[in-house]
Amino acid sequence: MATRNIKEVAQLARVSVGTVSNVLNRPEIVSPATRERVFEAIKKLGFVRNEVARHLRVGRSRTVGLVVLDVSNPFFVDVAQGAESVADDHDSMVVLCNSAGDTGRERRHLDQLEQQRVMGILITPVETESPWVEELIARGTPVVLVDSPATGLQCSVAVDDRLGGQIAGAHLIERGHRRIMFVGGPMSIKQVADRHAGVTSAVAAADGAVELLTSSAPTLTVAEGRAIGERVAAQPPDERPTAAFCANDMMALGFLQAMASHGLRVPEDLAIIGYDDIDFAAAAAVPLSSVRQPRELLGRTAIELLLEEVAEPEQHRHRQVIFQPDLVIRESSALRRDS
Amino acid sequence: MATRNIKEVAQLARVSVGTVSNVLNRPEIVSPATRERVFEAIKKLGFVRNEVARHLRVGRSRTVGLVVLDVSNPFFVDVAQGAESVADDHDSMVVLCNSAGDTGRERRHLDQLEQQRVMGILITPVETESPWVEELIARGTPVVLVDSPATGLQCSVAVDDRLGGQIAGAHLIERGHRRIMFVGGPMSIKQVADRHAGVTSAVAAADGAVELLTSSAPTLTVAEGRAIGERVAAQPPDERPTAAFCANDMMALGFLQAMASHGLRVPEDLAIIGYDDIDFAAAAAVPLSSVRQPRELLGRTAIELLLEEVAEPEQHRHRQVIFQPDLVIRESSALRRDS
DNA sequence: AGATTGTTTTGAATCGTCTCAAAGACTCGG
DNA sequence: CCGAGTCTTTGAGACGATTCAAAACAATCT
Structure with missing residues (x-):
């Protein structure tokens, strides 16, 4: 309730408000x-600068929005930590928003962020083609896409x-x-489609006859991975695939659990x-092989591009940074199989 | 760049700014x-309300800060989802901040949130006694403590x-x-100390001679759990504990992995x-018994208390809501042991 | 027509900070 | 002691929305 403002500080310190503002923003130009x-007055009153008013005046915000597909997937948490x-x-701030794969929620978050006049937005969009995002950009909010073309x-x-899928497939072959079975999700999710395309190409490149089975779940969750695993485990041994490539580690963990319980x-x-190499992958009881993505680096790079664009809007040219995935072989695929 | 304001809308619609504001806030009082x-003008110009200016004028913010100890622990992500x-x-917004167990980071986040004049703050403080939080409250920002006295x-x-620790201990006995070994962390963390106290009391209540060993790691992470597990696994069978009660599921997962690899x-x-019953606990290859906390409910209740306080500051009386934990028995502790 | 009541619309004041042109205070050489 | 430079400090506008008392307009009744 007792929120003090710059004017009260000025009064107590017997200076003008302009001087207080200077102390706050360019202390070097004001006499010791x-x-x-002024500092004493600030301390005595417990004055805390009102960033809202500042923002209104200077027009620039210090916060960046990050809208991700699924906060409960540690992959995105790591991306967020990189950005943060x-x-x-x-000295800016990242606000993390979860679209949970839902276009409506995504839109609401984008609206809120735009109303707050954030400095910019990093987003993994639910759908590849998003008119909302394009309008957002047209109205002047800089956007950096994360993990989306x-x-x-x-x-x-x-x-x-695609390369990630290929590496995984080549390794299994x-x-x-x-x-080999691809344990995936909706092909409308670009990541899923690409990973599938990758493993397909690896299979095609193999000399011998390699079979690729494909299963698809509505969401990329632990529960769905387990469900598919259950079905596979129930098949007679000679019909079962000998290897599963899962679209992400969450599914792989579920799949793994189904194997164990059968x-x-x-x-x-x-x-x-699996895919992503989240920390829980290495910590699984059978440590999981996985295609690693540079998670923190992804977040770091995204926000760096944004800051660059904000700093020099004129001479900024949009760029697309693409990282290479990395194969991490652990126990879950370590064995050589004699066909 | 082309951010339109209410004035431009007013001009185009040939009305006053006051009317535009009314259309935005109390459409019913303005003639169809x-x-x-006005709506047409808004659409044509692509006008988006400036929440910053609004906030400055009305004095109330629509965002709530949530400061957690460790975003990479899914427990806190679930709490956050409940709050959200x-x-x-x-129609308010939760901004999630990660103190990562570091007092400095915690303080920086609190400063930023206060400067933004958030509606209030939900926090799991790093240290039980936090002068920063008390000053924050004194200056007028409502705070709700999550998982802290x-x-x-x-x-x-x-x-x-304490009850959670006791339930876990009683179950094992x-x-x-x-x-029994308590796989814990610094006793300065209240949660750790309480869970330890709980299991201690369960042991004391047992007739037979039950031994309680205690190990402690600097942080409650998967890696630390694994490290302790390695040490335990290296002990001769007759010196080893027959059961481990871990301070949280992250440690339990690490511990489990160490067992498997040995x-x-x-x-x-x-x-x-384990403790928390995060989703990964059920999905572990040996499904983990765990003391369940109502994670989403915790977050939901916290923000409800906050909203209540904000809505009626006068007649608000601070309350302390305490939930009961719940034992979830899975495979990792399912066996009856003949001593 | 004038009075009365009710409905819409207006526009100036306000929120707390920053900016910047201009005024004030000092210093120093002549 | 004056004038030319430096430093410091000042204070009057913004910024964009909300509010609210008052004005304008409309409808109804005498």
């Missing part, structure tokens, strides 16, 4: 004596998911697997490889 | 004809951790364990029980 007086670490160094209207950072050994009976 | 004209679901219904200056929500069977060779 008055500066000290950079924001910290620029750029349209030329903005910068983007992404990881080559090299380990002797001839019957007494199937991983990797002996069935190898598993 | 002008209302329509309530915020959604009150209230000082009477604010509301709080928490789960009875009932299953025949006579040598060929120790869970629960046959060693039972494990």
Whole structure:
């Protein structure tokens, strides 16, 4: 209730409001004596600068919005932490919003962020083509796409998911697997489609006859991974795939659990490889092989591109940064299989 | 760049700014004809209300800060989702901040939130006694403590951790364990201390001679849990505890992994029980028994208390809501042990 | 027509801070 | 002691929306 303002500080310190403002923003141009007086007044009154008024006046905000597909997927939490670490160094702030894969929620968050006049928005959009995002940009909010193809209207950072899928597929084939299942989700999600395309190309490139089965769940969750795993475990051994490539680690963990609860050994009976390399992957009881994405780096780079655009809007040219994924082989696919 | 303001809208619609404001805030008091004209102008110009200016004028913000100890612990993500679901219904917004257990970061976040004049702050403080929080309250920002004892200056929500520890201990004793290890962290963290106190009391209440070992790591992470697990696994079988009660599920998962990688069977060779019941606990290859906390409910209740305080500051009396934890028995502790 | 009541619309004041041109205070050489 | 430079400090507008007393307009009744 007792929120003090700059005027009260000025009164107590017997200076003008302009001087107080100067002390706050360019202390070096004000004489040590008055500066000290002002600081004392600030302390005595418990004055805290009203960032809202400041923002209104200067027109620039210090916060960046980050809208992700699923906060409960640690992958996105890590991306957020990467972004936040950079924001910290620029005394700005990241506000994390969860669209939960829902277009409506995504839109509401974008509206709120735009109304707050945030400095810019980092987003992993629910749908590749998003008119909302384009209008947002047209109205002047800088946007950086995370893990989504750029349209030329903005910068983007992404990881080559096709390559990731290919690496995973090649690895399984090299380990002797001839019957591989892709445990995926809706192909409308670009990441899923690309990873699938990657493993498909790896299969096509193999000499021998490698079979690729594809299953698809509505969402990329632990529960869905487990459900698909249950179905696979119920199949007769000679019909079962010998390896599963899961669209993300959440699904892979669910799949793994289904294997365990049906007494199937991983990797002996069935190898598993996931995607993202979240921390829980390494910590699984059978440590999970996974295609690693540079998660923090993704977030860091995204916000750096944004800050760059904000700093020099004129000479800024939109860029698309693409990182290479990385194969991390752990126990869940470590075994060589004699076909 | 092309951010339109209410004045431009007024001009185009040939009305005064006051009328535009009315259309935005109390459309019912303005005649249908002008209302329509104003809406058209808004659409044509792509006008988006400046929440910053609004906030400055009306003095009330629509955002709530939530400062948590560790975003990479899914427990806190779930708390956040609970809070957000309530915020959604009150068209306000939750901004999630991560103190990462660091007092400095915590303070920076609190400063930023106060400068933004947020409606209020929900916080799981790093340290129980926090002068910053008290000053914050004194200066007029409502605070609700999450999972921390209230000082009477604010509301709080928490789960009875002592009871949780006791339930876990009693369960293990009932299953025949006579040598139990508490896998914990710094006792300065209230949650850890309480859970430890709980299991201690359960042990004291047992007739037979039950031994309680205690180990402590600097942080409650998967890696630390694994490290302690490695040490335990290296002990000769007759010196090893037969059960481990971990301070949270992250540690329990790490511990579990160490068991697996050393060929120790869970629960046959060693039972494990965790705390929080995060989703990954059920999804572990040996599904983890855990003491469940009502995670979303915790977040929901916290923000409801805050909204209540904000709505009626006068007649508001601070309350402390305490929830009961719940034992979820899964495979990792399912076995009855014959001593 | 004039009075009365009710409905819409107006526009000036306000929120707390920043900015910047201009005024004030000092210093120093002549 | 004056005038030319430096430093410091001042104070009057913004910024964009909301509010509210008052004005304008409309409808109804004498």
